[in-house]
Amino acid sequence: MSNAVAHAEAHGHAVPHDALQHHFETMQQQKEASTLGMWVFLLTEVLFFGGLFFAYLLYRVWYFDAFAEASRTLDISLGAFNTAVLIGSSLTMALAVRSAQTNQRSATVRWLISTIVLGCVFLGVKVIEYADKFEHHHVPGPNFVSESVWAAQEQIFFSLYFTMTGLHALHMIVGVGVMSVVTWMAAKGRFDEHYYTPVEMTGLYWHFVDLVWIYLFPLLYLVERHN
Amino acid sequence: MLDTPKLPERHYLNNGHGLKSWLLTKDHKRIAIMYLISISAMFLLGGLFAGAVRLELMTPEGDLFLADTYNKMFTMHGVVMVFFFLIPSTPAVLGNFLIPPMIGAKDLAFPRINLLSLYIFWLGAAFFFYALFAGGVDTGWTFYTPFSSFSSNTNVIPTALGAFISGFSSILTGLNFIVTIHRMRAPGLTWFRLPLFVWAHYATSLIQVLGTPVVAITIIMVFVERAFGFGIFDPTRGGDPVLFQHLFWFYSHPAVYIMILPAMGVISEIVSTFSRKTIFGYSFVAFSSLAIAVFGFIVWAHHMFVAGISTYSALVFSFLSFSVAIPSAVKTFNWAATLYKGAISFETPMLYAYGFFGLFLIGGLTGLFLATLGTDIHLHDTYFVVSHFHYIMVGGAIMGYLGGLHFWWPKLVGRMYSEFLSRVSAILVFVGFNLTFFPQFILGYMGMPRRYHAYPDEFQVLNILSSAGAGVLGIGYLLPVIYFLWSLKRGEVAGPNPWGASGLEWQIPSPPPTENFKVQPVVHGEPYEYTPHVAREANLV
Ligand SMILES: [Cu+2]
Numbered sequence: 001m002s003n004a005v006a007h008a009e010a011h012g013h014a015v016p017h018d019a020l021q022h023h024f025e026t027m028q029q030q031k032e033a034s035t036l037g038m039w040v041f042l043l044t045e046v047l048f049f050g051g052l053f054f055a056y057l058l059y060r061v062w063y064f065d066a067f068a069e070a071s072r073t074l075d076i077s078l079g080a081f082n083t084a085v086l087i088g089s090s091l092t093m094a095l096a097v098r099s100a101q102t103n104q105r106s107a108t109v110r111w112l113i114s115t116i117v118l119g120c121v122f123l124g125v126k127v128i129e130y131a132d133k134f135e136h137h138h139v140p141g142p143n144f145v146s147e148s149v150w151a152a153q154e155q156i157f158f159s160l161y162f163t164m165t166g167l168h169a170l171h172m173i174v175g176v177g178v179m180s181v182v183t184w185m186a187a188k189g190r191f192d193e194h195y196y197t198p199v200e201m202t203g204l205y206w207h208f209v210d211l212v213w214i215y216l217f218p219l220l221y222l223v224e225r226h227n
Numbered sequence: 228m229l230d231t232p233k234l235p236e237r238h239y240l241n242n243g244h245g246l247k248s249w250l251l252t253k254d255h256k257r258i259a260i261m262y263l264i265s266i267s268a269m270f271l272l273g274g275l276f277a278g279a280v281r282l283e284l285m286t287p288e289g290d291l292f293l294a295d296t297y298n299k300m301f302t303m304h305g306v307v308m309v310f311f312f313l314i315p316s317t318p319a320v321l322g323n324f325l326i327p328p329m330i331g332a333k334d335l336a337f338p339r340i341n342l343l344s345l346y347i348f349w350l351g352a353a354f355f356f357y358a359l360f361a362g363g364v365d366t367g368w369t370f371y372t373p374f375s376s377f378s379s380n381t382n383v384i385p386t387a388l389g390a391f392i393s394g395f396s397s398i399l400t401g402l403n404f405i406v407t408i409h410r411m412r413a414p415g416l417t418w419f420r421l422p423l424f425v426w427a428h429y430a431t432s433l434i435q436v437l438g439t440p441v442v443a444i445t446i447i448m449v450f451v452e453r454a455f456g457f458g459i460f461d462p463t464r465g466g467d468p469v470l471f472q473h474l475f476w477f478y479s480h481p482a483v484y485i486m487i488l489p490a491m492g493v494i495s496e497i498v499s500t501f502s503r504k505t506i507f508g509y510s511f512v513a514f515s516s517l518a519i520a521v522f523g524f525i526v527w528a529h530h531m532f533v534a535g536i537s538t539y540s541a542l543v544f545s546f547l548s549f550s551v552a553i554p555s556a557v558k559t560f561n562w563a564a565t566l567y568k569g570a571i572s573f574e575t576p577m578l579y580a581y582g583f584f585g586l587f588l589i590g591g592l593t594g595l596f597l598a599t600l601g602t603d604i605h606l607h608d609t610y611f612v613v614s615h616f617h618y619i620m621v622g623g624a625i626m627g628y629l630g631g632l633h634f635w636w637p638k639l640v641g642r643m644y645s646e647f648l649s650r651v652s653a654i655l656v657f658v659g660f661n662l663t664f665f666p667q668f669i670l671g672y673m674g675m676p677r678r679y680h681a682y683p684d685e686f687q688v689l690n691i692l693s694s695a696g697a698g699v700l701g702i703g704y705l706l707p708v709i710y711f712l713w714s715l716k717r718g719e720v721a722g723p724n725p726w727g728a729s730g731l732e733w734q735i736p737s738p739p740p741t742e743n744f745k746v747q748p749v750v751h752g753e754p755y756e757y758t759p760h761v762a763r764e765a766n767l768v
Pocket of ligand 1: 526527530
């Protein structure tokens with residue numbers, strides 16, 4: 001017991017923070033653990049998407065014409081709009097982290113909600129795009145229709161398109177869910193300048209999801225647009 | 228002479244009673260015990276499938292099962308053993324239990340994520356059981372396309388999803404270990420004072436974290452083909468089934484190191500303890516773990532030498548596969564040097580370690596036959612391959628796992644098992660294993676292909692030997708269940724350090740209290756310091 005007290009004093013605050021879990025010695029150690037854990041998690045995500053990017057690369061080299069042709073059927077303006085929306089949401093997310101760091105409870109909540117709204121806008125646009133693909137029979141499988149000589153290989157493009165954007169959208173849905181919880185925690189006043197790890201970690205995740213899209217947009221929408 | 232040891236009054240096993248106190252625990256030790264029970268059950272199930280396979284192969288005719296049923300038997304044997312036993316085995320049980328006390332921590336960095344990983348494991352197993360009761364699956368544990376995506380009409384989706392889901396439990400375990408080893412070490416416990424068990428788990432975790440997501444996405448690609456009719460690997464639409472093999476083996480070759488590296492960590496601890504010497508070439512053993520993890524990622528195409536990859540890439544992958552032998556040999560020679568002039572004693576864990584040496588050596592060296600392009604063409608898809616990877620994954624990994632279980636059992640439950648029966652089991656496992664699998668090298672060399680339920684008459688004698696060995700092996704594996712359970716109530720009380728070992732985990736009571744350490748330990752000395760004083764305290768000299 002006396003040992004624990006001595007320890008707490010050595011770190012400058014006699015009463016441990018509410019959010020300090022029992023198996024950590026200090027808030028700093030706890031935060032460093034979370035941050036490292038999040039980065040390692042994002043590393044696994046890079047490899048997860050990496051498998052798809054690898055398949056994309058291979059087939060794009062093999063069947064460039066098919067990829068170019070299939071890519072031209074995607075709506076570039078909707079894609080560009082969504083790219084802007086996601087970049088904007090990364091900005092609001094960064095502002096949310098900043099507000100949490102500086103003890104601004106209502107600003108934190110406001111920026112988090114803005115991020116959620118932007119995320120939902122992105123998903124809504126994605127629904128419109130998917131619906132359009134279903135209408136035009138661009139979904140690979142038995143109902144796929146294409147007049148092109150590359151019809152078979154176009155299916156590979158669309159298989160990758162749906163798998164990649166679908167998994168990306170799934171990540172966004174998870175992100176929106178997590179952010180809703182974090183928003184609730186922020187509204188309850190759980191965060192202060194000593195403890196805002198959940199906001200920061202959610203931010204890291206959200207920026208990662210954003211970054212994946214930054215790659216997906218040119219790779220899927222902009223294969224070859226100049227003719 | 229010390230007093231006879233007594234069990235501590237409060238420890239992690241009696242801190243809370245009832246099912247709920249277990250299912251909602253955040254204690255890494257309790258989670259490890261639940262993993263132990265779960266994977267033991269899966270091991271039994273996988274063993275039953277193996278028994279069915281060996282039973283069928285007693286006779287040349289396919290008389291016990293239809294060919295299709297036989298396909299399901301070996302598939303489910305492989306799926307259960309790889310995804311639900313071998314991958315979690317040492318890390319999820321021993322690593323989970325021991326890494327925090329070994330590094331002087333109260334728990335892993337993320338106790339809730341640790342519990343979550345166990346639930347994810349159970350969920351994955353539930354998917355597998357659904358597939359099992361719905362009629363099984365017949366693709367082989369490798370899920371090769373296009374058979375898995377279009378041809379097979381068995382339960383590929385639930386099985387593949389089971390493997391996919393259990394993969395996340397493996398990822399989370401690895402992530403937890405990495406962060407724990409980086410951030411939770413006791414003051415004074417520098418990287419080069421860590422037990423080699425911890426180094427081995429660190430390397431393992433890197434593979435879990437970097438490799439598993441790739442097989443996860445590969446399974447997703449098979450899933451979308453099979454479920455929605457997408458075409459990524461479909462040759463009729465220009466897709467490449469060999470791409471599947473590349474992605475699959477990018478994980479599944481390193482997965483072998485997820486199984487063997489932790490076992491190697493166990494062996495380092497055992498060898499040092501039972502020869503009462505510091506480990507020879509500590510930093511070489513430590514870095515060879517990392518080297519194996521790194522090399523493991525650049526050799527995968529040795530599984531595909533006959534799949535139509537280019538000669539040049541085959542040459543490169545052959546060369547790289549040979550290079551994995553270097554760090555493996557570094558470990559083996561260092562263990563041998565540790566034993567040299569040591570005060571060796573032959574308790575059960577040490578017998579298992581010796582078994583590991585023999586089997587890993589054979590398994591590793593026969594791997595070189597398969598990494599050689601010319602011989603691989605002859606041996607590919609024969610029983611030689613089956614035997615080789617069982618020598619590594621069963622002979623190596625399970626010997627290490629069982630050795631570790633025997634070594635730390637007194638720490639886990641506070642009591643000793645029967646030394647006589649456990650020695651018998653170690654010997655039975657070694658003899659039974661060789662009897663089962665050595666004949667398979669010869670069968671493979673003679674050209675018996677794997678995955679058929681019938682074979683020419685001249686292969687029968689060796690197949691009967693192999694099946695008989697499987698029986699002996701089965702008894703060897705069942706014995707520990709009996710004496711471990713017996714030890715729970717009746718075993719002699721072990722005391723904190725029955726082997727006179729040097730690690731931090733041996734300085735706390737057995738079984739340990741929930742928080743492991745009453746006071747934050749501070750580490751001053753080097754690892755594996757064996758002095759006459761330690762040995763005398765343990766009453767061994
Ligand atoms: Cu391999």
